[in-house]
Amino acid sequence: MELLIITLATIIFGLLVLKLFLKVWPKTGKFGINLDEVVCPQCERPVPGVRKPESIQQALYGGWTCKNCGTKIDKLKKVPDLFNN
């Protein structure tokens, strides 16, 4: 019985910490997290959920290269100049 209570308390505490973490973590910038679906800003086709990084920048900070038009998109759905130059 004690073990069950400890387990439940740990799970609840973990979820609260995760919720707080997602609230506090930045949505923008290099370390932002974007959990929304990403659509190519040029041709409006959705990019795959599982991405294959095509550069060190994409591997480190996230982002996609559109399979349809080749536009490079960062994880926040912007087309950063530093990717497309």
Ligand SMILES: [Zn+2]
């Ligand atoms: Zn595209």
